[in-house]
Amino acid sequence: MHKRKAELNDQFRQALFSLSSSLTAGKSVESGWAETIRDLKTLYSNPNTYIIVEFERMNRKIQNGETIESALIEFGGRAGSEDIDNFVDVFVTCKRSGGNLIDVIRRTANMIGEKIEIQQEISVVIAQKKFESNILTVAPLAVIGLLSFSSPDYMAPLYSGMAGPTVMTVCLLLLLGCFWIVKKIMDIKV
DSSP states (O other): OHHHHHHHHHHHHHHHHHHHHHHHTTOOHHHHHHHHHHHHHHHOSOTTOHHHHHHHHHHHHHHTTOOHHHHHHHHHHHHOOHHHHHHHHHHHHHHHHTOOHHHHHHHHHHHHHHHHHHHHHHHHHHHHHHHHHHHHHHHHHHHHHHHHHHOHHHHHHHHSTTHHHHHHHHHHHHHHHHHHHHHHHHOOOO
């Protein structure tokens, strides 16, 4: 679901750039919509790409006499994306009040692009930190395994008597607790 939203946001950004170009060339919003579909089909070879399917659905509604605003509002509800919902709100307001649609569309596309770039940078940093935390979780176990293998007489006190197993159990529990805390910290929704 999260991957689908991310793909849809990226595809929507491309669609907005195309729509902005069509409107800049002097086309109406409705004919710019149809032109955007042709551009998207050129850009994405799969005809079942999310954005192509959605734009074709909206275009059919527009051709059947619905307003572009109502088609966009319905699309925003299906998409479930905050960026798309915000664009729909601004687009509907601009269309009704006579605002500069070209500028709004271009700015929205740029903002979505910047947001996607920031999300990707955050995802990379989080992936690096998750890898580091996994290494730090496994490192103590590797050291204990190495010491047990290379010098079993050195590790013997930790496995005999009452104090050794107690210390090892407490350490294992602390290690598992740290692993759980790190996983909770790294569970960041971007």
